[in-house]
Amino acid sequence: VNKVNKLYYVIPKKKNMYIFLTRRGLRGRNILSVAAAPFVVEKDIKINGFDVVSVPLFFPKLFNINLIKLKSVLKDLFGLILLKDIDFLFRNELKSGVFLKENKEEIPASCQAICLFSGGVDSYCGILQARERDPEVVGLFCAHSDQSKIISTVEQFSDGILTKRRIRLVKLSVPEIKAIGYSQMRGFLYFVSAAAWMDLLNAKKLIITEVGPTMYQPRFAYFDSVTLTAHPYVLRCAQKAIELLLGRKIELILPYENMTKAEIISICPDKHWLKKTLSCISQRFGKHDGTCYACVMRRLAFTAAGIEDVEYIRDPIVDPKANNANLIALLRYNQSYLMNYKEMRFFQIENIEMFKKYDLFRRFALDNITAIYKLIMSNQRVIKPVANIYKEVSKKLGTDIFEHRLEELQKGHIAPNFDLPFSF
Numbered sequence: 001v002n003k004v005n006k007l008y009y010v011i012p013k014k015k016n017m018y019i020f021l022t023r024r025g026l027r028g029r030n031i032l033s034v035a036a037a038p039f040v041v042e043k044d045i046k047i048n049g050f051d052v053v054s055v056p057l058f059f060p061k062l063f064n065i066n067l068i069k070l071k072s073v074l075k076d077l078f079g080l081i082l083l084k085d086i087d088f089l090f091r092n093e094l095k096s097g098v099f100l101k102e103n104k105e106e107i108p109a110s111c112q113a114i115c116l117f118s119g120g121v122d123s124y125c126g127i128l129q130a131r132e133r134d135p136e137v138v139g140l141f142c143a144h145s146d147q148s149k150i151i152s153t154v155e156q157f158s159d160g161i162l163t164k165r166r167i168r169l170v171k172l173s174v175p176e177i178k179a180i181g182y183s184q185m186r187g188f189l190y191f192v193s194a195a196a197w198m199d200l201l202n203a204k205k206l207i208i209t210e211v212g213p214t215m216y217q218p219r220f221a222y223f224d225s226v227t228l229t230a231h232p233y234v235l236r237c238a239q240k241a242i243e244l245l246l247g248r249k250i251e252l253i254l255p256y257e258n259m260t261k262a263e264i265i266s267i268c269p270d271k272h273w274l275k276k277t278l279s280c281i282s283q284r285f286g287k288h289d290g291t292c293y294a295c296v297m298r299r300l301a302f303t304a305a306g307i308e309d310v311e312y313i314r315d316p317i318v319d320p321k322a323n324n325a326n327l328i329a330l331l332r333y334n335q336s337y338l339m340n341y342k343e344m345r346f347f348q349i350e351n352i353e354m355f356k357k358y359d360l361f362r363r364f365a366l367d368n369i370t371a372i373y374k375l376i377m378s379n380q381r382v383i384k385p386v387a388n389i390y391k392e393v394s395k396k397l398g399t400d401i402f403e404h405r406l407e408e409l410q411k412g413h414i415a416p417n418f419d420l421p422f423s424f
């Protein structure tokens with residue numbers, strides 16, 4: 001006997017969500033329901049075992065959605081990312097209904113492209129660069145109501161630099177994150193939710209500013225936040241789901257797919273606001289703890305690029321008392337990559353081999369060791385394990401390689417790709 005998890009989707013009673021209660025937002029309402037389903041299910045899949053998920057749709061017949069294909073996309077997503085065999089079915093939630101009256105001035109004019117914005121480093125650089133290429137680009141922020149620090153950070157950006165650069169930002173309310181920490185289905189939630197606005201604005205491109213090494217990071221690494229948020233499998237499932245729900249083809253643009261974080265911030269058009277971006281996984285307090293994987297990656301990238309950074313509560317590079325598990329795991333990984341790639345285990349390089357990202361991960365490894373080189377050259381004391389990694393790498397490769405890397409970063413030698421859509 002199959003155990004069915006019956007989901008409900010209720011439009012949050014918020015001004016920014018009003019449009020999805022009108023006739024014009026009906027397709028978007030269906031899109032939001034499908035986008036939220038995997039995210040909501042992932043949260044209680046471990047607690048309540050079930051094999052079938054029932055997803056609500058509203059007047060689905062009006063849109064001629066191929067539900068058989070949509071179901072197989074969701075099944076694939078769970079198989080590929082969570083390694084779970086879950087079946088999906090769709091039910092017609094509303095047979096008759098009343099739509100609220102449309103409020104015309106709420107909707108911006110049509111545009112070509114929507115760019116996801118989260119208040120993080122990459123999406124901040126991404127939205128500015130997208131705007132330089134396309135003056136009509138609309139930013140989209142997916143707000144979890146229980147992440148008030150991020151919401152207020154994004155509001156500061158919206159009222160500040162984004163207004164100054166005449167970038168429009170719309171906000172979608174998505175389900176709460178609660179205490180789950182991280183979720184593999186977050187990417188799917190954001191990408192597919194964005195299609196609700198792609199429908200309203202008739203947009204054909206969705207710009208996702210994920211940084212390359214995070215996209216392709218090893219599935220089973222030692223870092224504390226290995227998420228497959230924008231893994232190519234997730235992107236492929238999201239694109240298929242969006243096209244089925246919109247009933248038309250779209251393009252995913254991943255401008256930073258072949259760039260490292262240090263390369264991205266090196267070419268950021270307005271570096272001053274980088275200090276206001278949030279990266280830490282403990283975002284509840286709006287501060288940077290300095291020890292989580294996201295903080296470590298950020299700190300090393302800013303150091304290598306020579307750009308003023310946020311303040312960190314702890315500094316595991318110099319403080320022997322700070323938790324350095326993520327820092328050391330990352331540097332050891334980078335060291336192996338530069339010194340003995342052939343001896344690395346399959347799970348460490350699976351994605352690099354499959355998607356041919358050798359050079360991207362070489363530059364990523366170099367950025368991080370170059371950051372340590374810079375600190376040591378400026379007479380900064382670093383903890384012993386970090387000093388040892390640096391000694392072993394520089395003994396084998398010399399130090400010219402770090403100087404050369406610093407020059408490359410200064411020059412901004414890698415350009416983002418806003419033109420060619422992502423393909424698999």
Ligand SMILES: [Zn+2]
Nearest residue numbers: 280289292295
């Ligand atoms: Zn952190």
